[in-house]
Amino acid sequence: MAERPLLVFRQITKSFGAVRALRGVDLEVRAGEVHALLGENGAGKSTLIKVATGAHAPDSGTIHLAGERLERLDPALARRRGIACIYQQPALFPELSVAENLALRLEPTSAWRRVVWSERRRMAATLLSRIGADIDPEREVRTLSMPEQQLVEIASAMGAGARVVIMDEPTASLTRREQERLFGIVTALRREGVAVIYISHRLEEILTLADRVTVLRDGQTVACHARAEVDEAALIRLMVGREVDQLYPASESAPGAVRLELKGLCCRAAGGRPVSLRVRAGEVYGLAGLVGAGRTELARTIFGLTPADAGEVWIDGSRVSIGSPQAAIAQGVAYVPEDRRRHGVVLELPVGQNISLAAWRRIFPLGWLRGDRERSEAEHFVRALSIKTPDTDAAAANLSGGNQQKVALARWLATRPRVLVLDEPTQGVDVGAKSEIHRLVRRFAAEGMAVLLISSDLPEVLGMSDRIGVMRGGELVAELPQGATAMDVMSAALGQTPSEGAA
Ligand SMILES: Nc1ncnc2c1ncn2[C@@H]1O[C@H](COP(=O)(O)OP(=O)(O)OP(=O)(O)O)[C@@H](O)[C@H]1O
Ligand SMILES: [Mg+2]
Known part of the structure; x- marks a missing residue:
């Protein structure tokens, strides 16, 4: 032209x-x-x-x-x-x-x-x-x-x-x-x-x-x-400006004991149906399904945002009661929500405080503010996730959209949770950062976290998960082992038998 x-x-x-x-x-x-x-x-x-x-x-x-x-x-x-x-x-x-x-x-x-x-x-x-x-x-x-x-x-x-x-x-x-x-x-x-x-x-x-x-x-x-x-x-x-390793990191160790168990958990008021599943320490459990299949609703129930009205949550072999996000945090459950621009970061606060916000109990066990420790923790995550910011004192509002998402993720990783629920963790982040996030999630899993990964990015679910649960209409309709194909996941998500799906 x-x-x-x-x-x-x-x-x-x-x-x-x-x-x-x-x-x-x-x-x-x-x-x-x-x-x-x-x-x-x-x-x-x-x-x-x-x-x-x-x-x-x-x-x-x-x-x-x-x-x-x-x-x-x-x-x-x-x-x-x-x-x-x-x-x-x-x-x-x-x-x-x-x-x-x-x-x-x-x-x-x-x-x-x-x-x-x-x-x-x-x-x-x-x-x-x-x-x-x-x-x-x-x-x-x-x-x-x-x-x-x-x-x-x-x-x-x-x-x-x-x-x-x-x-x-x-x-x-x-x-x-x-x-x-x-x-x-x-x-x-x-x-x-x-x-x-x-x-x-x-x-x-x-x-x-x-x-x-x-x-x-x-x-x-x-x-x-x-x-x-x-x-x-x-x-x-x-x-x-360089090659990016687009391969998904392999799991480094065999999963340990069951860390998170849901027994018929649901919040009917939020339109949920009972869901039962188990995630082991060190395991990344992918949750696939079409948008609207009920994955975010389940995540919100696990985190106490829409507390369950039926079913049980067990963590490390004990039944826990999660009636609020505070209770979830106290039980070692972290949730990185999907809509991070609205719920994940406090725009008025500096990057450093955003990262340490949820972690303050662990960082300041004695209850007073230790600025230097907060800073070194925040700096660690800024480096690990290559968050682009002049320093940890810059306001989160001034970061680009994708970098705000990374701050939201860092904030929850910093709590070193036992159970980490991630809702679309790489939406809006660039390819380089995406592979950094994958590596980090694997590393945290290897340290013993149980990770529940919700993602609509099919290659991501397939590449990152040790097992994949597929949801449809608020229910868990299939559990697939590692090595499942995109076709397996899609046919379960659409409610087709595999032969119909292949046609
Ligand atoms: N109002 C502002 N004050 C200070 N720095 C800013 C402001 N707006 C943008 N920046 C900085 O300018 C740079 C470019 O940001 P911009 O939002 O244009 O990136 P982007 O390419 O859209 O990224 P993304 O893919 O994450 O959306 C970033 O370093 C960001 O922190
Ligand atoms: Mg942008």
């Missing part, structure tokens, strides 16, 4: 105090292409997007849109010029209908001004159908799922005449079906001549969707390639 680029960034720099987030980024995006932006956690992707949407002013560098230089971009101006960003958590009014939300967004600036009510509804329907979204414009936004709200955002961007649509990790919490629908919409946007900037840590998504890929490393552009010129290994090398 000899087409002139639509949006051009030249040598963009941006520092936050001493942190040089962007040190010279070049990016050229064409109309009608899906341009993937790839880079490790903290490479500068989200910061670049905030520059593009006018949320951050760059320190230096230029931005051109359709040949015209954009100066002093602010969010309103960026929107007027047709640069839209779809966030993971859309900012819509929950009490208003879809049509009302779209009208509010679009009327002040476009032909929507002062249209009659029936007309608004019709226009909303038109916009939604243009992106292939099957949503009734009369529905109140609070009744929509997060992905449906994302669709409303995309419709609103299209209605505002967006020429550039930016998606920053849009699929992080989508089910497979929702993901496929989103891909369909991305393809439709491309067909309409929209430039899509697409950020994701899932390389297979990028290889499927993108026409071109730009790779950032440490705030600089290191490469821009057409899809056909690269494969997964090449992208990883460009991103990380």
Whole structure:
């Protein structure tokens, strides 16, 4: 394509105090292409997007849109010029209908001004159908799922005449079906001549969707390639600057005695069904299943967030009562939740305190604060998980999304629990960090922890687990030994017999 680029960034720099987030980024995006932006956690992707949407002013560098230089971009101006960003958590009014939300967004600036009510509804329907979204414009936004709200955002961007649509990790919490629908919409946007900037840590998504890929490393552009010129290994090398061992670490020792046992455990109030399973010391027990199969609900019950109303939990041969997260922590149970951006880190607190928050009882057995010990513990985890932060005193809010996730993980690992429940531990982290996390989980298991690993990343469950439990409809429907195949897991998750699954 000899087409002139639509949006051009030249040598963009941006520092936050001493942190040089962007040190010279070049990016050229064409109309009608899906341009993937790839880079490790903290490479500068989200910061670049905030520059593009006018949320951050760059320190230096230029931005051109359709040949015209954009100066002093602010969010309103960026929107007027047709640069839209779809966030993971859309900012819509929950009490208003879809049509009302779209009208509010679009009327002040476009032909929507002062249209009659029936007309608004019709226009909303038109916009939604243009992106292939099957949503009734009369529905109140609070009744929509997060992905449906994302669709409303995309419709609103299209209605505002967006020429550039930016998606920053849009699929992080989508089910497979929702993901496929989103891909369909991305393809439709491309067909309409929209430039899509697409950020994701899932390389297979990028290889499927993108026409071109730009790779950032440490705030600089290191490469821009057409899809056909690269494969997964090449992208990883460009991103990380070295080879990443993608093999899963093998278990180092035979599992010991039963550490965690659930006997018909369930919280019916939270929609659970009785689950019985055993995890040995040193064992990684993978929990597979489709999104909505009840894995997170089970994890929340084990951790006392939705205390069980039936069944028993046994740890190291004694029955324990877990009526609250405090009780769970006291019994040596740790839980790294799925939605770490909301529940995992305290944004206002420094990285160091976030890491020692749950561990303070172990770190300060005498009850007073020992700053030096807290610091060395935190520094240990910052190194072990390669958390990108200037130091342990930096506020967690200033870390990139993936690095905040690593802080949440470190916080629970620091408690040295007997039972570690991990819910999607590598979602949103880059490939390098992912393999660090795998190694660390193995090491903690080898030290005697019982690990319950919930993951929708099938290769991860297959590669990390000593045994795999498959859940469906809130129940444990199968237990598979190590060596089970993706097909075995999927057919159990879908409720097919293996022969049906293979067909
Ligand atoms: N407001 C801020 N104050 C201080 N530092 C910041 C701020 N925003 C971002 N940073 C730093 O800038 C760097 C780039 O962060 P950015 O969020 O752009 O990374 P990213 O590529 O989006 O990473 P991820 O894949 O984890 O989302 C990081 O080192 C981050 O800590
Ligand atoms: Mg980011």
